Amino acid sequence: NAGVTQTPKFQVLKTGQSMTLQCAQDMNHNSMYWYRQDPGMGLRLIYYSASEGTTDKGEVPNGYNVSRLNKREFSLRLESAAPSQTSVYFCASSPRKNTEAFFGQGTRLTVV
């Protein structure tokens, strides 16, 4: 009964390093999302994938890239990490548009 699985759970990067956050869902959902959560700001959408083969920018896409590898997997890449990208990152999936989303446990990323 895994739902949405994110890896890693914690990561510390140096400024300028790159990394990929992995996300997989086993609920056969069509849509997947990447959000970041910062204190006092709520969750902000970085990128989303409405369906396999499509990706679109959200509210805060700068500094990130995504890949919808297949229906199950949606990865988020930071090419050159910056301290402003220190945040908690959540992956989510939903069965279709206008429906609720289900979240992974989050990745706590610190960029020093």
Add this chain to the structure above:
Amino acid sequence: RKEVEQDPGPFNVPEGATVAFNCTYSNSASQSFFWYRQDCRKEPKLLMSVYSSGNEDGRFTAQLNRASQYISLLIRDSKLSDSATYLCVVVPGDYKLSFGAGTTVTVRA
């Protein structure tokens, strides 16, 4: 103006009390509405959907007022375990869920 705005609280209430709070949204075309619960350092979890006619799930009641563009959540007979941050979520009719910054509720013994 933010798409979704919430009173951040905190609402500090004794066990057994009733607590209620609202969330306003800016997009009048919004079609779906939800309340999520988030515990400290955990992922958001769906608490309940909000329907036009209002709906109830145990001690929780959600209401939608489309004319004034707000949704509300009422918690009756508060339990210690209700202490959390409650996130208002609005979907404007596409794939993107917009989140409020959350309302913090603390229930004290």
